[in-house]
Amino acid sequence: xxxxxxxxxxxxxxxxxxxxxxxxxxxxxxxxxxxxxxxxxxxxxxxxxxxxxxxxxxxxxxxxxxxxxxxxxxxxxxxxxxxxxxxxxxxxxxxxxxxxxxxxxxxxxxxxxxxxxxxxxxxxxxxxxxxxxxxxxxxxxxxxxxxxxxxxxxxxxxxxxxxxxxxxxxxxxxxxxxxxxxxxxxxxxxxxxxxxxxxxxxxxxxxxxxxxxxxxxxxxxxxxxxxxxxxxxxxxxxxxxxxxxxxxxxxxxxxxxxxxxxxxxxxxxxxxxxxxxxxxx
Numbered sequence: 518x519x520x521x522x523x524x525x526x527x528x529x530x531x532x533x534x535x536x537x538x539x540x541x542x543x544x545x546x547x548x549x550x551x552x553x554x555x556x557x558x559x560x561x562x563x564x565x566x567x568x569x570x571x572x573x574x575x576x577x578x579x580x581x582x583x584x585x586x587x588x589x590x591x592x593x594x595x596x597x598x599x600x601x602x603x604x605x606x607x608x609x610x611x612x613x614x615x616x617x618x619x620x621x622x623x624x625x626x627x628x629x630x631x632x633x634x635x636x637x638x639x640x641x642x643x644x645x646x647x648x649x650x651x652x653x654x655x656x657x658x659x660x661x662x663x664x665x666x667x668x669x670x671x672x673x674x675x676x677x678x679x680x681x682x683x684x685x686x687x688x689x690x691x692x693x694x695x696x697x698x699x700x701x702x703x704x705x706x707x708x709x710x711x712x713x714x715x716x717x718x719x720x721x722x723x724x725x726x727x728x729x730x731x732x733x734x735x736x737x738x739x740x741x742x743x744x745x746x747x748x749x750x751x752x753x754x755x756x757x758x759x760x761x762x763x764x765x766x767x768x769x770x771x772x773x774x775x776x777x778x779x780x781x782x783x784x785x786x787x788x789x790x791x792x793x794x795x796x797x798x
Contacts, residue, residue: 535596537652538604542588544645545608550638551615556645560611564618570667580607602658602670602697605649609660610668612645617666658697663689671695680779687716694772706768707745713775714740720782729781736774743767 551559561577574580581587586604594600619637653659653670663669672695681688693699694709717736724733740746743764744755758764 534598534601537648538591538596538601541605541608541645541648544641544648545612547641550641556612556615556642559615564611564614568614568666577607577611599698605652606660606668606670608645609649610666612642613662613668614666616642661692663692670697672697674776676773676776676780680776683783684716684779687713691776701765703765703768706765706772710740710745710768710771710775713772714746717775717778717782720778723782723785724778727785729785732774732781733778736771736778739767739771739774743771745771 545557546555548555550556557577565571565577565580566575571580572583574583578587581590584603584607586600586607591597591600591604615637649660657673658670659673660668660670671692674695677691677695681691684691690709690712694706694713699705717733721733721737724730742749742752742754743758744750744752745768749755755764758767
């Protein structure tokens, strides 16, 4: 089983973050990629000022400064994985936006696509995208477009993806919980779990009497006793886990339990039909 980046780093396995960062940085700043300029230059001049997520930044250097992911900050932080991944998110986003400008459709930038696309070094573009995707793949992460021209890195989880596709009303929360940036953010994880808890509350009658009822009960036990569904910070169990730095681990387990409840609910919804088919054999 492929390990996450955090598990790999904790196990001191060799992950050459510096090397992968430098490859992408050089490609992003390479000249003669977009007309006579780099993707970084083109994005800074033409895309950042009209990007709806710019937070008053007007150049790409402004964004680097705001996010503390300029080259100096990354080097000073000894290529901290969180900074490098944030840099990759930004580079990937603007590289994708450049492609969209050339080949459309793009709501951000109008250009003569046929002229523009002929001036684009697609080989360099593909190298950036493929290097980032491949690096993330090796670390059990992937990058997804969460809204138009906004890409974020999330942990790969086939079950989460499947459940998110079936439960569109809570899909954003399911995906949000998996973002690498949420690691260590117990408060945010708690808020997401609280929303997901509401989605399984009406399912008790469906699970009762089935072999999966213990899963449902165990999941609600965690939700009720780990300061998620109820404000029970004084709960002895919660406090013990929190003080031992184990609460996040249990929040992640609770998240996985919720995913399994939702996935099995889909099976239970067609179980009657399956039994009817069996009667015909």
